[in-house]
Amino acid sequence: MIADLLRILGLWRGRVLWLTAGVLVSLAAVASAVGLMAYGGLAATGLLGLPPILRALGAGRVLLRYTERMVTHAAMFRAQSDVRVWFFRRLASGSAGGLGFRRAGDLLARLVGDVQVLDGLYLRILVPLAGAVLLLPIVVWGSGPIVGALFVLAAFVMPWFAARAARQAGDSLAKTAGGLRVAALDALTGLREVRAFAAEGRMLALVQAREAALLAAQHALAGRVALAGALAFLCGQAALLGALWQGEFLAVFLVVAGFEAIGGLPRAGALIGHAAAAARRVLEAADTPDPVPDPVDAAPPPAGTRLRFEGVCFRWSPDRPDVFDGLTLDIPQGARIALLGPSGAGKSSLAALVLKVAVPQAGRITLGDTDIATIPAASLRARIAWLSQATHLFDDTIRANLLLARPEATDTDLWAALEAARIAEIVRALPDGLDTWVGEGGTRFSGGQGRRLALARTLLSSAPILILDEPCAGLDAETERAFLTVLNNVAEGRTVVLIAHRLVGVERLDRIFRLSRGKAVAAAG
Amino acid sequence: MAEQRLGLLAVRPILAMNLLATLLAIGQVYAVSMLLVGRDFGSFAGLFATLALSRAALSYAIEMRAFGIGASARRRLRTDLLGRLLAAGPAMLRTRHSVELTAVVVDRVEALDGLFARYIPAAVFALGGPVVVLAAVMAFDPWSAAVLLGCGLLVPIAMAVAGIGAAAATRRQFLAMERLQARFVDRIRGIATIVLLGRAEDEATRMAAAADELRVRTMRVVRVAFLSSAALDLAAALALISIAVHFSMGGAALPVALFVLLLVPEFFAPIRAFSAAYQDRLHATAAAEAMVDVPPLPAPLPPREIRTVAAQGITVVFEDVRFTWDRARPTALNGLSFRAAPGEILVLAGPSGAGKSTIIEMLLGFIRPDSGRVTINGADIADVVPQALSRFTAWIGQRPVLFAGTIRDNIRFARPEATDAEVAAAAASARVTDFADALPQGLDTPVGEGGFGLSGGEAQRVAIARAYLKDAPLLLLDEPTAHLDPATEAEVLESLQRLAIGRTAILASHSAAAHTFGGRRLNIREGRAA
Structure with missing residues (x-):
């Protein structure tokens, strides 16, 4: 629990100045509040007659309180943004192969809900705790050891117990909040399926069940928080009674001001469990190890783009069958080759290996005579453009989708790529042209059109090696022939690896290989 | 509005408890004043302790009660909202990202909790609480009461000034949050594409910009809250100092001075709670606005039975149907007419974008024709409730959505009550x-x-197994092989061919392989039969 929270604190490092400033302003605000109460009390009872100081303290207190809130929140929200961006970076670094069994809705719940919960750690726990540390000697000095003991109880001991008592509830709250979001997103992403199978009632019931679990967890936590709040109140009242028993005015006013400053801590303590659970969920999702970590000492960038497979053996996991069993293949720089084979022959696995999405169990792959194991993934991927079966269209404009492949491309470049992918005509006919929104997962376009947009994006890339995995899937026969003819000229001077089930006959190719039984066999052109 | 009235009814017990708590607080302040001037410690301490215990119990009860009110309001609203979204169906996804819709169902409903659990009770009590305290002060020192009243009246004015533009700020904060969420999910779903294109760093920068926008928007909202709370602090300090100065110049006897002075925080406490909850109201208003965008539940249609006796099968007829997705695009269907007879296989052919998918979506009831008629066994599809429609149709799209769960769960989705043997048979077929x-x-x-x-x-x-399990007489296939390589395509088409036997099947495909599917071919060009 503590270790997770400390790691989150570590992530806030970059904002240490802001966060410290927040604590300092907060301390000043606490001091002025206590001063105002003490002086105000004494002045009113005729023991002290210093109205000017009083006015200064009054105005200062209001100003400091406002500044404190602004600074602490500004600091916290900055730290929160940092954590969110860090989370995205960490996810990206381990996800060249996609999300796998992680679900976007679950990751979203962690990014939004759980990161938000973490702000209580600073605003409601750390800042008031600093105030409590400042106040403790003042309270002991002004109100005596008994009141001091009660102060320690309310500021430090009760929050700790509250944290322990509410740990379980906080844990299940973090989980059930995520569960509700996942269920809702699942139902709404699948609206088509839900309608087609008349599953509205079932989906609603599922979300209601998740909501009931969330409400139960919230109820359990709310009960503990309310209890902690009531006990903190009683503790403050007991301290007041203690001060009254001493009969000193200063003691009484100090108790009132001091306990007001720390009265929220036991409640906040009950929320620590929730914060810790949220921290764990954030870290757990971000800690997915990179399946293909970058080499410790990277080789210099390879000179050429000749690709060689030497005795490569590969399987996705130990319980799955071999994909490659001693694959040897040589693709010279600038060559245009086709890799043929039935589905399941490992055509896509080959691309995954070249791009370091996966690592072979034996053998090696070289690029320009450098083992790709020693080339950093980013530098390798900058040289290879891959059109995969799972290429994703983002909910953005056509232009933004294309520019992902080459951010500095001009409109002329974009139109050339669209032209080559045989989709320029359709885009030109759209009223917004390149600025047309493609919709979630490209839904505003038909399957074939979306595929061609993805193809245009791949062609736009300036990488010297193009790997096209079934580029013509979803194209009609006429468009397919036209595209392959264009491809012959577009990729002049670049290496082209065309992965296909069969050839149409218009392709200009240097070599053709057939993948079978985990090996590549040269086939007659 | 009806919701607010409901909320007001529910908070009555809370109002009563709050008023009781204020009376107890006044009693405590009285005891403290007496103790401060050295009256009999034992009896006043006893009074003070008893009142403190009652207040603690009361505050616990109030909190739990408020939670209950908020929880039941959220439960009711979420069910209503999700029901409406599910009824509106897939057409929603054309204009809104599924993540935005999810944010409405999850975050905006959660935001309404503040309205019911905090704002409404606080608003009701913001007047009653201070009045009770004021009456107590009035009894001992009218001058102080006047000061309190004056300072108290400053607060709503200051809050109103601070709150100008707050509603707009809150709306923008929600939008920024949804934008960040939608961006994140969209990018995460295509994370492999981003990483392999080497754009992870760029995307992280854009994500930072979106997160930063959310931060700036949130700061604008909280600033309003802090300003109104500062106004409150100022009013309270002003009251405290004025009264203190008044007494220090010998305004009243010591016990009275103490009693009045200690009541100042109690006077402002309900206003403070109201000011804190004001932010909840702003959030709730913004949240409610988004809910209004969700279409209401469609009026229930009079039940109209469609003859779905298997022996008769399903006849589908399009009569001069026109449809436009949005004005900026060319017309999707432009006077289309055709007929599919029971047991017939109809292949809709034509280039992508010709309107084939629009026909399928219309038959699924996702969209309605702008003009013309679509009938199923003679009944106009517009009169058929979606549930009845989906009872006799099975649909396979370009890319099936698979839900969290196992392969078996996903097949069973088609018919939850199916036995294991039936699921296994569908999987085998x-x-x-x-x-x-x-x-x-x-x-x-x-x-x-x-x-x-x-x-x-x-x-x-x-997805095919789902269709087998459902065993419906009308089979709608929308480019089921668009994402498949030719070998897989041939295998899938072969399975679909077997599935289509004895059913009315409509296949939309531009693939050459669909020629081999058999059945009648209908060429669609620019939204009409060519």
Whole structure:
């Protein structure tokens, strides 16, 4: 629990100045509040007659309180943004192969809900705790050891117990909040399926069940928080009674001001469990190890783009069958080759290996005579453009989708790529042209059109090696022939690896290989 | 508005408890004043302690009661909202990202909790609480009461000034949050594409910009809250100092001075709670606005039975149907007419974008014709409730959505009450078993988002198994092989061919392989039969 929270604190490092400033302003605000109460009390009872100081303290207190809130929140929200961006970076670094069994809705719940919960750690726990540390000697000095003991109880001991008592509830709250979001997103992403199978009632019931679990967890936590709040109140009242028993005015006013400053801590303590659970969920999702970590000492960038497979053996996991069993293949720089084979022959696995999405169990792959194991993934991927079966269209404009492949491309470049992918005509006919929104997962376009947009994006890339995995899937026969003819000229001077089930006959190719039984066999052109 | 009235009714017990708590607080302040001037410690301490215990118990009860009110309001609203979204159906996804819709169902409903659990009770009590305290002060020192009243009246004015533009700020904060969420999910779903294009760093920068926008927007909202709370602090300090100065110049006897002075915080406490909850109201207003965008539940249609006797089968007729997705695009269907007879296989052919998918979506009831008629067994489709429509149709799209769960769960989605044997039979007919048997956990293998762990062809087979399990007389196939390589395409088409036997089947496809599917071919060009 503590270790997770400390790691989150570590992530806030970059904002240490802001966060410290927040604590300092907060301390000043606490001091002025206590001063105002003490002086105000004494002045009113005729023991002290210093109205000017009083006015200064009054105005200062209001100003400091406002500044404190602004600074602490500004600091916290900055730290929160940092954590969110860090989370995205960490996810990206381990996800060249996609999300796998992680679900976007679950990751979203962690990014939004759980990161938000973490702000209580600073605003409601750390800042008031600093105030409590400042106040403790003042309270002991002004109100005596008994009141001091009660102060320690309310500021430090009760929050700790509250944290322990509410740990379980906080844990299940973090989980059930995520569960509700996942269920809702699942139902709404699948609206088509839900309608087609008349599953509205079932989906609603599922979300209601998740909501009931969330409400139960919230109820359990709310009960503990309310209890902690009531006990903190009683503790403050007991301290007041203690001060009254001493009969000193200063003691009484100090108790009132001091306990007001720390009265929220036991409640906040009950929320620590929730914060810790949220921290764990954030870290757990971000800690997915990179399946293909970058080499410790990277080789210099390879000179050429000749690709060689030497005795490569590969399987996705130990319980799955071999994909490659001693694959040897040589693709010279600038060559245009086709890799043929039935589905399941490992055509896509080959691309995954070249791009370091996966690592072979034996053998090696070289690029320009450098083992790709020693080339950093980013530098390798900058040289290879891959059109995969799972290429994703983002909910953005056509232009933004294309520019992902080459951010500095001009409109002329974009139109050339669209032209080559045989989709320029359709885009030109759209009223917004390149600025047309493609919709979630490209839904505003038909399957074939979306595929061609993805193809245009791949062609736009300036990488010297193009790997096209079934580029013509979803194209009609006429468009397919036209595209392959264009491809012959577009990729002049670049290496082209065309992965296909069969050839149409218009392709200009240097070599053709057939993948079978985990090996590549040269086939007659 | 009706919701607010409901909220007001529910908070009555809370109002009563709050008033009681204020009376107890006044009693405590009285006891403290007496103790401060050295009256009999034992009896006043006893009074003070008793009142303190009662207040603690009361505050616990108030909190739990408020939670209950908020929880039941959220439960009611979420069910209503999600019901409306599910009824509005897939057409929503054309204009809104599924994540935005999710944010409405999850975050905006949660935001309404503040309205019911905090704002309404606080607003009701913001007047009553201070009045009770004021009456107590008035009894001992009218001058102080006047000061309190004056300072108290300053607060709503200051809050109103601070709150100008707050509603707009809150709305923008919600938008920024939804934008960040939608961006994140969209990018995360295509994370492999981003990483392999080497754009992870760029995307992280854009994500930072979106997160930063959310921060700036949130700061604008909280500033309003802090300003109104500062106004409150100022008013309270002003009251405290004025009264203190008044007494220090010998305004009243010491016990009275103490009593009045100690009541100042109690006077402002309900106003403070109201000011804190004001932010909740702003959030709730913004949240409610988004809910208004969700279409209301459609009026229930008079039940109209469609003859679905298997022997008769299903006849589908389009009569001069026109449809436009949005004005900026060319017309999708432009006077289309055709007829599909029972047991017939109709292949809709034509280039992509010709309007084939629009026809399928219309038959699924996702969209309605702008003009013309679509009938099923003679009944106008507009008169058929969606549930009845989906009872006799099975649909397979370009890329099936697979839900969290196992392959078996995903097949059973078509008919939850199906037995294991029926699911297994459907899996065998769709040849899911062919690949599932090779998996270590068979049909119980978990499936990831977007069908992770399964190839495109395998995911499509799961969808075919759903259709087998559903066993509906009308089969709608929308480019079921668009994402498949030719070999897989041929296999999938072969499975679909067997599935189509004895049913009315409509296949939309521009693929050359669909020629081999058999049946009648209808060429669609620019939204009409060519």
